[in-house]
Amino acid sequence: MKISDLVARSGVPLATVKFYIREGMLAPGHPVGARRSEYDDTHLGRLQLIRALTAVAGVxxxxxxxxxxxxxxxxxxxxxxxxxxxxxxxxxxxxxxxxxxxxxxxxxxxxxxxxxxxxxxxxxxxxxxxxxxxxxxxxxxxxxxxxxxxxxxxxxxxxxxxxxxxxxxxxxxxxxxxxxxxxxxxxxxxxxxxxxxxxxxxxxx
Amino acid sequence: MKISDLVARSGVPLATVKFYIREGMLAPGHPVGARRSEYDDTHLGRLQLIRALTAVAGVxxxxxxxxxxxxxxxxxxxxxxxxxxxxxxxxxxxxxxxxxxxxxxxxxxxxxxxxxxxxxxxxxxxxxxxxxxxxxxxxxxxxxxxxxxxxxxxxxxxxxxxxxxxxxxxxxxxxxxxxxxxxxxxxxxxxxxxxxxxxxxxxxx
Structure with a gap:
């Protein structure tokens, strides 16, 4: 999926997704061209885990x-x-x-x-x-x-x-x-x- | 007991005790002269309750x-x-x-x-x-x-x-x-x- 789909499906804003990638908490997407990366369900699951820990549980x-x-x-x-x-x-x-x-x-x-x-x-x-x-x-x-x-x-x-x-x-x-x-x-x-x-x-x- | 004894026995600083009294959370002492008030075990118990709620439990x-x-x-x-x-x-x-x-x-x-x-x-x-x-x-x-x-x-x-x-x-x-x-x-x-x-x-x- 595109990063916009990852944002839509996870409910995590684009800037936050990019922050998690910069911080090494989320793996970057797989490059599929000069200006596009592809994301999969592993990325989505990881985002849900990060949100559960930080936003839900307040860690x-x-x-x-x-x-x-x-x-x-x-x-x-x-x-x-x-x-x-x-x-x-x-x-x-x-x-x-x-x-x-x-x-x-x-x-x-x-x-x-x-x-x-x-x-x-x-x-x-x-x-x-x-x-x-x-x-x-x-x-x-x-x-x-x-x-x-x-x-x-x-x-x-x-x-x-x-x-x-x-x-x-x-x-x-x-x-x-x-x-x-x-x-x-x-x-x-x-x-x-x-x-x-x-x-x-x-x-x- | 004097307010200094209340401070010593409760471990709550004098300024904080006075703050609780101003806020109506702790009853004032019983006046026993122009410049002295007397405190009893009710005051001590109340202070312990306030500390348990705020400092210990984070309420x-x-x-x-x-x-x-x-x-x-x-x-x-x-x-x-x-x-x-x-x-x-x-x-x-x-x-x-x-x-x-x-x-x-x-x-x-x-x-x-x-x-x-x-x-x-x-x-x-x-x-x-x-x-x-x-x-x-x-x-x-x-x-x-x-x-x-x-x-x-x-x-x-x-x-x-x-x-x-x-x-x-x-x-x-x-x-x-x-x-x-x-x-x-x-x-x-x-x-x-x-x-x-x-x-x-x-x-x-």
Whole structure:
């Protein structure tokens, strides 16, 4: 397809498409003449991925580029791809990289063997620590029982998600990136709806 | 306690404490002389709530003020408090308030009676619609089976959370506000850890 068709089908403006090409985030078209390049479905898919990450999920451009380069590497086993993708998408603990994470360490002990492979180098580890500390400081500490309930329900969700992951490493990386950022707001909005539905039930009961 | 003790114990700078008082978010101290006011644990608790909402959860000041006024109203049944709090904390669909939400409507049908009290006036309803549409546009549509799994696990979580809600309406509002914003990052970081743990298991297996 021509670049104008790519623009029309993706909904991404021409200037933005050209910017992504200059930044190395999108491959240039295949030249088919002195003044024309041809684009295909790979370009379209890539544009959708970039838009999903940046416009929909609000991932900063620098992090989106990191994720795209993990996808383009396309080597490493699925574990490494998943780890690197989640790591690239996570807010980093840059200010205090060597800090201890007592809340997360306590939590991982409580959660037992399903979470035993968690380690302090994972960005999600310090995120968990930070959010548990915030809950405690706000006067709503999350106790062991509540935490185990969270851990069990979330593990059931994660098993279904990881089970659906494509075997091809490049597709797996793309799937992991989208799955991480796309499903989070689905789960968050379902939780808010669940609260409101339960409250409506209390109201009637 | 003196205002300097309030500053020391809350960790909130003096200028910020004064700003919250001017903005009506924090009650002034009880005057105990021409130049001194006395503060108590109510002030400290309120400061912790404001900090949890704004600094920890990143809620914009205007929305935090709305939540505080719901708490201060302290009337209405628990259903209304919960609904109003979640509504105030949710990004609103201000640009397209009357738009249809086909994805969310489909989802609510799939989710059955547990979610049947959901209606289009709820901010979480349009959030769900938006996030499902984003998943589809990103080429990772969330099907009925996955959605029902999400709905079931999240409802189990929500039941435990609503079950622990205080009976006093003002405390319930504060609990709902914190519960909504504080537990979301805990759940999100657990999900990322769960994915990494599962991938580590695949790696060994």
């Amino acid at each position: 900063p451009l620098s992090r989106a580029k990191e994720v795209l380069s993990i996808i383009d590497d396309g080597n490493g086993d699925i574990y490494e791809i998943l780890s690197r993708t989640i790591q690239a998408l996570s807010p980093t603990d840059a200010e205090h990289p060597h800090e201890h994470h007592p809340h997360a360490t306590w939590a991982i002990t409580q959660l037992g063997k399903d979470y035993a492979a968690s380690d302090e180098s994972m960005a999600a580890y310090s995120q968990l620590d930070e959010s548990l500390r915030a809950a405690e400081e706000a006067g709503l500490p999350i106790g062991a029982e509540r935490l185990r309930l969270y851990g069990d329900q979330i593990m059931t969700i994660a098993r279904a998600e990881v089970g659906g992951m494509p075997a091809d490493p490049r597709e797996a990386a793309s799937y992991a990136a989208l799955g991480t950022v796309i499903a989070e707001p689905v789960l968050a909005s379902l939780r808010r709806l669940a609260h409101q539905n339960l409250a409506a039930g209390l109201d009637q009961g | 914009p000041l205007s929305r935090a003020k709305e939540v505080l006024s719901i708490i201060d109203d302290g009337n209405g049944d628990i259903y209304e408090i919960l609904s109003r709090t979640i509504q105030a904390l949710s990004p609103t669909d201000a640009e397209h308030p009357h738009e249809h939400h086909p994805h969310a409507t489909w989802a609510i049908t799939q989710l059955g009676k547990d979610y049947a009290a959901s209606d289009e006036s709820m901010a979480a309803y349009s959030q769900l619609d938006e996030s499902l549409r984003a998943a589809e546009e990103a080429g990772l549509p969330i099907g009925a089976e996955r959605l029902r799994l999400y709905g079931d696990q999240i409802m189990t979580i929500a039941r435990a959370e609503v079950g622990g809600m205080p009976a006093d309406p003002r405390e319930a509002a504060s609990y709902a506000a914190l519960g909504t914003v504080i537990a979301e990052p805990v759940l999100a970081s657990l999900r990322r850890l769960a994915h990494q743990n599962l991938a580590a298991g695949l790696d060994q297996g």
